Amino acid sequence: MVDMIVISIQTSYHYSVILPLLEYSKSNPNLKYLFLEWAMACNLDQAEQIYKAAANRGLQTIVSLQGRKSPYILRAKELISQGHIGEINSIELTGNGGWYGYDRPNKSPNYIYEMGNGNDLVTNTFGHTIDILQYMTGSYFSKISSMVFNNIPEQDIVDDHGQKTGQKVKKSVPDHLLFQGTLMRGNVPVSCSIKGGKPTKKFTKNLVIDIHGTKGDVKLEGDAGFAEISNLVLYYSGIRANDVPIANNGDKYNTQPKTDMNMYDAGKEIMEVYHLTNYNAVLGNIFRLYESIADFHYNTKKIPSLPSQFLLQGFEFEGFPTFMDALIVHRLVDSVYQSHLLGSTLDVTNISQLPNFTA
Amino acid sequence: MVDMIVISIQTSYHYSVILPLLEYSKSNPNLKYLFLEWAMACNLDQAEQIYKAAANRGLQTIVSLQGRKSPYILRAKELISQGHIGEINSIELTGNGGWYGYDRPNKSPNYIYEMGNGNDLVTNTFGHTIDILQYMTGSYFSKISSMVFNNIPEQDIVDDHGQKTGQKVKKSVPDHLLFQGTLMRGNVPVSCSIKGGKPTKKFTKNLVIDIHGTKGDVKLEGDAGFAEISNLVLYYSGIRANDVPIANNGDKYNTQPKTDMNMYDAGKEIMEVYHLTNYNAVLGNIFRLYESIADFHYNTKKIPSLPSQFLLQGFEFEGFPTFMDALIVHRLVDSVYQSHLLGSTLDVTNISQLPNFTA
Numbered sequence: 001m002v003d004m005i006v007i008s009i010q011t012s013y014h015y016s017v018i019l020p021l022l023e024y025s026k027s028n029p030n031l032k033y034l035f036l037e038w039a040m041a042c043n044l045d046q047a048e049q050i051y052k053a054a055a056n057r058g059l060q061t062i063v064s065l066q067g068r069k070s071p072y073i074l075r076a077k078e079l080i081s082q083g084h085i086g087e088i089n090s091i092e093l094t095g096n097g098g099w100y101g102y103d104r105p106n107k108s109p110n111y112i113y114e115m116g117n118g119n120d121l122v123t124n125t126f127g128h129t130i131d132i133l134q135y136m137t138g139s140y141f142s143k144i145s146s147m148v149f150n151n152i153p154e155q156d157i158v159d160d161h162g163q164k165t166g167q168k169v170k171k172s173v174p175d176h177l178l179f180q181g182t183l184m185r186g187n188v189p190v191s192c193s194i195k196g197g198k199p200t201k202k203f204t205k206n207l208v209i210d211i212h213g214t215k216g217d218v219k220l221e222g223d224a225g226f227a228e229i230s231n232l233v234l235y236y237s238g239i240r241a242n243d244v245p246i247a248n249n250g251d252k253y254n255t256q257p258k259t260d261m262n263m264y265d266a267g268k269e270i271m272e273v274y275h276l277t278n279y280n281a282v283l284g285n286i287f288r289l290y291e292s293i294a295d296f297h298y299n300t301k302k303i304p305s306l307p308s309q310f311l312l313q314g315f316e317f318e319g320f321p322t323f324m325d326a327l328i329v330h331r332l333v334d335s336v337y338q339s340h341l342l343g344s345t346l347d348v349t350n351i352s353q354l355p356n357f358t359a
Numbered sequence: 360m361v362d363m364i365v366i367s368i369q370t371s372y373h374y375s376v377i378l379p380l381l382e383y384s385k386s387n388p389n390l391k392y393l394f395l396e397w398a399m400a401c402n403l404d405q406a407e408q409i410y411k412a413a414a415n416r417g418l419q420t421i422v423s424l425q426g427r428k429s430p431y432i433l434r435a436k437e438l439i440s441q442g443h444i445g446e447i448n449s450i451e452l453t454g455n456g457g458w459y460g461y462d463r464p465n466k467s468p469n470y471i472y473e474m475g476n477g478n479d480l481v482t483n484t485f486g487h488t489i490d491i492l493q494y495m496t497g498s499y500f501s502k503i504s505s506m507v508f509n510n511i512p513e514q515d516i517v518d519d520h521g522q523k524t525g526q527k528v529k530k531s532v533p534d535h536l537l538f539q540g541t542l543m544r545g546n547v548p549v550s551c552s553i554k555g556g557k558p559t560k561k562f563t564k565n566l567v568i569d570i571h572g573t574k575g576d577v578k579l580e581g582d583a584g585f586a587e588i589s590n591l592v593l594y595y596s597g598i599r600a601n602d603v604p605i606a607n608n609g610d611k612y613n614t615q616p617k618t619d620m621n622m623y624d625a626g627k628e629i630m631e632v633y634h635l636t637n638y639n640a641v642l643g644n645i646f647r648l649y650e651s652i653a654d655f656h657y658n659t660k661k662i663p664s665l666p667s668q669f670l671l672q673g674f675e676f677e678g679f680p681t682f683m684d685a686l687i688v689h690r691l692v693d694s695v696y697q698s699h700l701l702g703s704t705l706d707v708t709n710i711s712q713l714p715n716f717t718a
Contacts, residue, residue, distance in 0.1 A: 182506065195449050214461070217560060
């Protein structure tokens with residue numbers, strides 16, 4: 001009597017495990033939830049097949065793009081969607097972190113340094129981060145352009161104390177990504193630079209997301225370049241309504257009354273710094289993701305219009321990221337590699353459209 | 360008996376003024392120096408013709424890419440060229456400033472908002488800044504990709520007090536540039552986002568240049584996004600040699616003895632904050648540019664191998680930017696617009712090569 005299956009294995013095994021599992025599980029009428037860790041698969045083709053199989057099976061899918069559940073990301077999304085920074089007009093994102101630097105710990109498994117295993121700077125670091133950015137801003141991209149670097153094709157093996165052993169080993173996954181693009185909503189310029197290797201920046205936090213608007217700014221900072229598992233600090237400066245709650249325009253399940261934006265008093269500039277000193281982001285964001293599944297299952301929040309299935313969380317506050325949300329990120333990751341290989345700016349307007357696999 | 364002519368007029372008049380001037384000035388055997396404000400011309404074709412005419416005339420040319428004379432830029436260049444941050448492995452640059460925002464002062468001349476006059480975000484703001492970046496790092500670009508935005512095609516006229524007059528006016532010059540590329544030297548990823556309009560960023564300085572190396576970082580910050588006329592703050596963290604001056608590998612006129620990089624003591628991590636409280640960068644950098652012309656003319660520094668003419672300053676500490684340095688920037692600016700229009704990453708390896716116009 002299994003209600004939920006959680007897949008927590010190497011990404012490269014997802015494809016070969018999930019397809020038979022979906023077939024076999026048909027004998028279990030109780031099975032309702034399939035939880036899969038990000039990334040879905042090693043490449044877009046496999047991800048699409050997994051998506052299709054799960055969709056045909058009718059399961060409620062969940063993917064651990066858990067940054068969407070970070071309290072900092074949700075607060076930033078709230079500030080943005082309620083108009084507290086006005087219209088977004090530019091975004092800069094820089095990250096530094098991960099296994100892809102000059103040194104490789106001797107206990108580190110080889111597969112994370114080899115292309116094609118679904119563990120690399122673009123799929124993982126960028127994938128999580130850009131999903132968070134899209135979620136916060138409520139927009140997918142229209143155009144993107146990227147450059148992918150493997151400037152450290154050979155790493156030094158280091159021992160448990162971080163000392164070089166003298167051994168060198170090849171690396172085929174990238175160590176840097178330059179990405180720029182325009183958000184569909186507002187044609188907003190987004191600049192992004194993600195660097196592999198252990199966090200080293202001395203005068204800049206190793207994760208910085210700067211979201212600038214016509215009436216204010218939101219800044220997120222973290223010690224390492226992984227927004228989805230880092231404890232962050234959120235800085236906000238902007239305007240506040242006259243103590244009237246503003247309509248939540250990003251969530252159709254929100255029942256608060258809508259408020260006219262003209263009620264803003266532009267003179268009331270405010271600032272907020274949001275930080276939870278003891279928040280364990282590694283566990284906390286995943287915990288909140290499971291909590292949201294429970295909220296859905298038991299309708300804890302007593303939402304009258306709660307759907308029987310979340311096909312796509314999209315940019316809603318309620319729910320959790322599904323295989324469809326993950327597929328959109330996989331398509332973006334694939335487009336990033338394509339843009340680099342082709343040396344072209346790509347139109348990605350259509351990658352957020354739902355496929356009609358089940359027809 | 361004129362020794363030097365200084366052209367300080369609207370960029371759009373450069374071409375029509377300089378060509379006859381160069382012809383007419385042949386009757387003056389004393390004329391040795393031609394000083395031209397950046398930008399050289401409204402477009403690359405005119406800039407090339409101006410370059411060619413001046414080269415044929417044999418004059419010593421100078422261009423006001425005066426950021427090269429900023430004490431902060433020179434100190435950063437020194438730290439980098441002496442190996443104090445190791446090998447550069449990533450660069451991020453963000454700027455915010457200029458006339459290209461939501462408001463337009465009623466006294467502001469129209470020509471700076473119209474494309475084709477040599478005054479725009481890419482030519483001016485980016486041109487100055489990227490010249491400075493190339494100068495500091497000692498490298499031109501190999502590949503570039505860009506996106507140019509005119510998200511504010513209509514501006515609000517504001518009065519002397521910054522109040523909207525209700526009048527609206529069209530703008531055709533860009534208000535945002537996304538630029539990414541790789542430095543020729545070291546294949547370094549460079550990410551760049553330059554935003555028009557008055558400086559507004561609340562949690563980030565309006566100019567930030569982050570240069571990261573294998574052994575340290577250099578950060579430059581300014582209140583407005585114009586590195587060439589802003590008083591900056593330079594932050595440096597890295598390693599220092601054992602109190603031995605390190606060879607200056609970026610300047611062939613430097614006579615200090617070369618020192619082995621192995622003399623570094625990696626344990627000696629140091630930090631430096633460099634700021635001249637009362638430095639007037641608007642006047643100061645231009646003053647230093649003129650000073651460098653005098654240094655050259657009188658050989659103030661008694662450099663034995665000083666050439667009789669600077670065809671190209673390139674990345675040397677001595678001298679001043681010439682028409683050739685400016686032509687390289689014009690070519691880069693032209694490539695930025697081309698990359699945007701074509702939606703392509705461009706190979707710009709050849710744009711720093713000297714043309715053979717005089718043959």
